[in-house]
């Protein structure tokens with residue numbers, strides 16, 4: 051193996067520590083950031099995320115408000131809760147955990163959140179602000195990837211970047227952020243012709259397709275920096291055991307060719323919640339007309 055391992059777990063701890071320091075300063079001015087997390091239904095993976103979010107919010111010195119609603123919650127009731135949170139001055143950030151049960155319209159719910167409190171950066175206003183290079187709330191996972199890349203390279207200007215995956219949550223905002231940092235950006239996806247050749251042209255590869263170990267070492271330019279957003283559980287090798295967690299990159303072959311690579315777990319994953327806390331802090335500073343924390347925004 052030749053690649054440097056990009057330690058997202060350690061970097062996320064640094065981000066959380068910076069957030070906590072800033073939150074302590076706000077406390078001296080009588081300001082306590084508050085993050086409201088709304089979860090509908092009992093999807094086990096979502097429950098694990100939400101618990102972890104709540105715990106880390108409190109550890110950073112912020113207020114955590116958790117709203118657990120039953121799976122059959124009516125859309126009007128969910129919208130009424132969002133409206134209450136929009137109006138609540140103790141709430142600076144609102145996150146509605148996705149996916150929502152099928153009978154609920156995700157776009158409608160997300161776009162009901164006050165854009166200034168939209169710490170996920172999913173509201174159509176924030177999407178538009180990001181796309182036009184204006185001050186936006188930026189989705190947490192792409193923001194975390196950007197922080198890791200800036201830390202690794204210093205400047206990203208002039209780098210060739212390929213984002214594999216075109217989701218609204220990761221692929222598209224990731225491409226916008228890389229463009230903003232003056233990369234030459236390509237978005238590749240399931241219909242891209244000769245995808246291996248496209249990826250092989252990249253100095254930076256972001257894998258966010260949700261397909262286990264799809265990107266192999268053969269797809270990479272030697273020395274490329276690889277950010278693996280995927281979290282996939284492989285089938286268990288024996289009955290009753292848990293399958294191994296892997297990314298969208300085949301770590302064994304990729305790490306022999308790449309210059310640097312994020313592992314799974316311990317790469318991008320921990321950065322997502324750290325950036326959620328950073329976004330909550332940013333939203334609080336903006337709401338109070340205060341300077342934004344340095345190094346914690348896009």
Ligand code: GUN
Pocket residue numbers: 145146147148149170190191219
């Ligand atoms: N479900 C999986 N990832 C996310 C995320 O980043 N935000 C929200 N709201 N839901 C998610």
